[in-house]
Amino acid sequence: MQALFDKMKSNRRLAIAVVVAGTLLFMLASASRQAAAGSWLVELLSSLCMLLGIAGQFLGLVALLKNPRR
Secondary structure, eight states, X not given: OHXXXXXXXXXXXXXXXXXXXXXHHHHHHHHHHHHTTTOHHHHHHHHHHHHHHHHHHHHHHHXXXXXXXX
């Protein structure tokens, strides 16, 4: 995880791609959770995917803030 973070600090495109991928994962997991209709397994997996999406967004944003464009 630390190696990915260091790579994202030096590569802005990768950091932006991670933020976009985290956003898409969060949106898809939220939609699948809405469509689960009471299935506890789907709701659990969707919640885990939502957490991964938020973590990806946060990691990408922090990497972008650590090395701002000049």
